[in-house]
Amino acid sequence: MSSPVKPRPVGHHHGDLRNALLRAALALVGERGPHGFTLAEASRRAGVSVAAPYKHFADRETLLAELAIRGYRGQRDRFAAAVSGSADPCEQLASFAAAYVRFAAEEPALFDITFSAGLDKSRFAELSAAGDEVSELLLPIVRRLAPAGDTDTDTDGDAALDLLLRVAASAHGLAVFLRQGLFGIGRGALADTEEKAARTARAIVRARGV
Amino acid sequence: MSSPVKPRPVGHHHGDLRNALLRAALALVGERGPHGFTLAEASRRAGVSVAAPYKHFADRETLLAELAIRGYRGQRDRFAAAVSGSADPCEQLASFAAAYVRFAAEEPALFDITFSAGLDKSRFAELSAAGDEVSELLLPIVRRLAPAGDTDTDTDGDAALDLLLRVAASAHGLAVFLRQGLFGIGRGALADTEEKAARTARAIVRARGV
């Protein structure tokens, strides 16, 4: 996907088994979901024995966690690029919502791993940190719309976090429906759904406090 | 859950194994998700041998399909009750969105089975029909807001279906986030989230055609 043909720096034997396994795992998750991923099948696809992965990963969950970290970083990068296009917080959230849908559509495996692999974050500090970086990117934006101290009718009183979650939730639902094919298929469907996400985000921001 | 203590009509041996298996399966799906459900564990919980379920269900997927049918019927009943409270299509959609969230929160296992068990609908005609009944209940409502022939900028030109999907998608996202604990836990969080869903639905309806 990202590498040109096949690097093959030839380290020891396989040379790049670690990355080959990560790539195979990503493809596998794309086909079968996070729970359908098995080390055995990933090994098979990378052309090595089932024991080989244990030279690079402590266990199945550790490999998955590695992918999840890449997932969060991909989200952070894409969302950062999306919100950099405007200074208006409402438009930034609209762009974020569209980028959320796009990420889910273009990197379904990474998206699913971050969202529903059920990884134990207390076991992987780096994963936890990567996830936090995504929130930290977005929170300042909603804070401008709902300054701290603004106790809404909401959950724990953090109106800003609540606003962010509502925007993210609507983008999430649209992304899931898009991936189920409910909005059609192909590039056009993706563009339509991005637009729907952006519009819904604006509507939520404008209705804030109502 | 629904039966008072335990019916035990004592038919032949177990008496009510079919329902006992369905109940065990539902609990299991609630704990581990649709993919975590196994016939073996369900048998164990019902107190019978692993071969016993085959006297009542053709295979694992058939048992799951049976639950999925109950899931769709539960949705239909709840959504029908929700939309019966008003004659205004916008309010009907708001009530539907709230009911969607409530169903996901109160019947997480049934919700997950209908949404992500990956059942082959062409294999189970009754399942397919039960799903259709849910759409058929809701489509007339959105048709009043976006009469057929209204070609929006949307997907396949059906603006009514598109409106319904967008409302459902936002409710879906909120339901998923609620269940992940992102809106807090308990009755209060559910009530809050239902309200968010209703408000978002209204916002989407009002922004229609924009």
Place this chain on the structure above:
DNA sequence: TGTACATCAGTGAACGCGCGTTCACTGATGTAC
């Protein structure tokens, strides 16, 4: 009321499968001299 019988729900053992993980090993690599 009593007996013979057909039915069929549930048993227990077995099958083949794919999984995660471990283990002693081997043989190519890079390095020290």
Place this chain on the structure above:
DNA sequence: TGTACATCAGTGAACGCGCGTTCACTGATGTAC
């Protein structure tokens, strides 16, 4: 430049496990007479 050696990535076989499904069976039930 050549040789000896330590390293360590990958092997292949094995383990125990839980799964879905099949099979011949058994024994309680309901029914016909």
